Amino acid sequence: MSDSPKLDPISLRLAAANALIRRRRTIKPKDMSEKTIEKEHLAAILENGNWAPTHGMTQPWRFFVFTEDGRQRLADYLQSLYKKLTPEAEVQPAKFEKLGTSPLQAPVVIAVGMSRQDIEKIPEIEEIEAVACAVQNMHLTASALGMAAAWLSPPICYSDEMRTWLGMPDERDKCLGFLYLGWPKDETEWPEGTRDDLTDKVVWVNK
Numbered sequence: 001m002s003d004s005p006k007l008d009p010i011s012l013r014l015a016a017a018n019a020l021i022r023r024r025r026t027i028k029p030k031d032m033s034e035k036t037i038e039k040e041h042l043a044a045i046l047e048n049g050n051w052a053p054t055h056g057m058t059q060p061w062r063f064f065v066f067t068e069d070g071r072q073r074l075a076d077y078l079q080s081l082y083k084k085l086t087p088e089a090e091v092q093p094a095k096f097e098k099l100g101t102s103p104l105q106a107p108v109v110i111a112v113g114m115s116r117q118d119i120e121k122i123p124e125i126e127e128i129e130a131v132a133c134a135v136q137n138m139h140l141t142a143s144a145l146g147m148a149a150a151w152l153s154p155p156i157c158y159s160d161e162m163r164t165w166l167g168m169p170d171e172r173d174k175c176l177g178f179l180y181l182g183w184p185k186d187e188t189e190w191p192e193g194t195r196d197d198l199t200d201k202v203v204w205v206n207k
C-alpha cells in the first residue's frame with residue numbers, strides 16, 4: 001500500500017496551472033540555440049493562440065510567421081525601418097545591430113497583429129487585450145514544450161510602415177510586436193522569475 005497522499009482532481013489541476021504559469025519566462029533570442037522547431041509544435045502554439053478569449057467573437061489576432069529565409073527579410077526590413085524612422089543623431093548602432101541579428105537567432109518569429117473589426121462595435125482596447133491573451137496562450141504553450149519565447153516590441157513595431165509591410169493595409173489595424181520562439185541555449189538553466197508582492201496590487205472590498 002502506498003503512503004503517498006491522494007490529491008483530489010482540483011488540486012492536481014491547480015498544481016498544473018501554477019506550474020505552467022509560473023514557469024513561463026521571457027528568454028530572449030540571444031539565449032536561443034540553433035535547434036529548429038518541429039511543425040507540430042509550431043502548429044500547437046498557433047492553435048492555442050487561436051483559443052484566446054474574444055469579446056463579440058471578433059478573433060482579432062493575426063499571426064505573420066517568419067521562418068527560414070523569411071527571417072532575413074524581416075531582419076533587413078526592421079533595420080531599414082529603424083533607420084527611416086529614427087532621426088540620424090539618435091540612431092544607436094547597438095539597437096540597429098540587434099534588430100538585424102535577433103530574427104536570425106530564433107528559428108521562428110511571429111509578428112503579432114490586431115485586425116480591427118469593420119463595424120468597430122467592440123472597443124479597440126478590448127481587441128488589443130484579446131490579442132495579448134492570444135500571445136500569452138502561445139507563450140504558455142511554448143513553455144509547456146520547454147521552449148524559449150519572448151514577446152518583444154521595439155517602438156518601430158507600432159508604426160504604420162510596419163503594419164503595412166506585414167500586409168495589414170487598414171490603418172485601424174496594429175502590429176503589437178514579435179513573439180520570438182526557439183529553444184533555450186542551455187536547457188538546464190531555466191531563468192528564475194520575480195514579482196513584487198501582491199499586497200499593493202489587490203484591493204479587497206468586503207462591505
Ligand SMILES: Cc1cc2nc3c(=O)[nH]c(=O)nc-3n(C[C@H](O)[C@H](O)[C@H](O)COP(=O)(O)O)c2cc1C
Binds near residue numbers: 026153154194
Ligand atoms: C506587451 C509586452 C511587450 C514587451 N516588450 C518587450 C521588449 O520590447 N523588450 C524586452 O526586453 N522585453 C519585453 N517584454 C517582456 C518583459 O520584459 C518580460 O515579460 C518581463 O521582464 C518579465 O519577465 P517574464 O516574462 O520572464 O516573467 C514585453 C512584455 C509584454 C507583455
